[in-house]
Amino acid sequence: MTRDYSLIFGSGSQRFDVPPLTRLGWQTVFARQTDADEMVAFPPVRVLEVHRSGLIVRGEDLDETLPPRADVTVGDWLLFDRERPSDSRLLDRKSLFRRRAAGHDRQSQLIAANVDTVFVVTSCNRDFNVARLERYLALAFEAGSDPVIVLTKADLSEEQDRFEREAQAISDKVPVLTVDARTPAVREALKPWLGLGRTVAFLGTSGVGKSTLVNALLGEDKVETGAVREDDSRGRHTTTRRQLLFTEEGSGVVDTPGMRELQLSDVGAGLSELFGDIEDLATQCKFRDCAHETEPGCAVRAAMEAGVLDEPRMARWKKLVAEDRHNTESLAERHARERKFGKLVKEVVKDKRSK
Ligand SMILES: Nc1nc2c(ncn2[C@@H]2O[C@H](COP(=O)(O)OP(=O)(O)OP(=O)(O)O)[C@@H](O)[C@H]2O)c(=O)[nH]1
Numbered sequence: 365m366t367r368d369y370s371l372i373f374g375s376g377s378q379r380f381d382v383p384p385l386t387r388l389g390w391q392t393v394f395a396r397q398t399d400a401d402e403m404v405a406f407p408p409v410r411v412l413e414v415h416r417s418g419l420i421v422r423g424e425d426l427d428e429t430l431p432p433r434a435d436v437t438v439g440d441w442l443l444f445d446r447e448r449p450s451d452s453r454l455l456d457r458k459s460l461f462r463r464r465a466a467g468h469d470r471q472s473q474l475i476a477a478n479v480d481t482v483f484v485v486t487s488c489n490r491d492f493n494v495a496r497l498e499r500y501l502a503l504a505f506e507a508g509s510d511p512v513i514v515l516t517k518a519d520l521s522e523e524q525d526r527f528e529r530e531a532q533a534i535s536d537k538v539p540v541l542t543v544d545a546r547t548p549a550v551r552e553a554l555k556p557w558l559g560l561g562r563t564v565a566f567l568g569t570s571g572v573g574k575s576t577l578v579n580a581l582l583g584e585d586k587v588e589t590g591a592v593r594e595d596d597s598r599g600r601h602t603t604t605r606r607q608l609l610f611t612e613e614g615s616g617v618v619d620t621p622g623m624r625e626l627q628l629s630d631v632g633a634g635l636s637e638l639f640g641d642i643e644d645l646a647t648q649c650k651f652r653d654c655a656h657e658t659e660p661g662c663a664v665r666a667a668m669e670a671g672v673l674d675e676p677r678m679a680r681w682k683k684l685v686a687e688d689r690h691n692t693e694s695l696a697e698r699h700a701r702e703r704k705f706g707k708l709v710k711e712v713v714k715d716k717r718s719k
């Protein structure tokens with residue numbers, strides 16, 4: 365077992381006892397996929413940066429650049445093959461964020477792997493939107509990463525209690541923090557999810573304070589914040605980074621613009637995690653394909669009428685399910701479904717006419 369020496373020695377200068385792989389985020393789930401002999405022949409390396417020209421990886425006393433490959437992303441673990449670097453074995457992931465590429469095939473672009481916790485960031489202002497938060501949470505669950513809601517700009521709002529209450533009501537699986545992202549105290553607030561060998565990432569719309577939080581964790585201005593970024597509108601290009609950085613205490617922070625553009629697609633399982641209670645109700649509806657509108661024997665509407673289920677929440681659920689289906693279906697699948705529906709309508713019309 366790997367011991368977490370940071371608990372014994374504290375962090376900072378006395379880091380010498382921590383195994384280098386642990387500092388890079390090596391965990392039992394990865395160790396279980398290999399053994400000591402293989403690790404000597406093919407040392408584990410973690411992907412820290414992805415560039416068009418190659419992958420920057422790091423292991424114990426190892427800093428290498430591997431040929432680029434589409435099946436690997438930031439945060440991944442590989443067993444480095446010195447002879448044939450492009451054959452380095454990719455270890456199974458703990459979690460994976462991906463984005464559907466443009467076009468109608470279902471190709472997806474890998475964004476980040478092996479993220480333990482994702483901070484879903486929103487501000488105590490007009491950015492705050494329960495539907496959008498639910499969307500991000502579904503994405504996080506789908507990726508296999510634990511979400512935490514971070515409410516920033518608490519210092520600018522007189523209603524932070526209300527925002528906090530609304531965020532807490534979304535799911536009892538998701539903790540909520542309220543912070544001023546610009547103060548050093550924010551590191552304390554995020555601490556329970558950081559720590560040696562843990563990897564975190566940030567999700568949220570533009571301007572909510574993601575870069576500010578990343579900088580707070582890294583202890584310096586590694587990432588441009590909004591104030592600087594405004595230059596972009598005058599034509600300056602920001603470099604597209606996809607990188608994994610480490611804090612002083614040894615936790616990994618994924619900073620990738622791709623996380624900002626994630627869409628809801630293929631998040632069926634994530635939605636179930638977030639709306640499991642409604643899905644359970646739906647299984648009790650009289651009709652298996654109940655749309656929970658006017659059908660008799662609808663358990664979902666019954667719960668709503670009894671005041672057990674919040675109507676706006678159920679409306680958001682329906683919208684997300686429809687949207688996920690739309691994003692997930694390939695064009696061919698959609699055509700097939702629409703054809704089937706068209707045929708059904710024709711049959712019903714014919715049936716009515718013949719009566
Ligand atoms: N008062 C206050 N200002 C904040 C807080 N968090 C962030 N800001 C400010 O909000 C602006 C935007 O913050 P960023 O960290 O750049 O936001 P971002 O989410 O990284 O935005 P993008 O890079 O566009 O995705 C900056 O000027 C920050 O200083 C906060 O908690 N309180």
Ligand SMILES: [Zn+2]
Nearest residue numbers: 649654656662
């Ligand atoms: Zn129903």
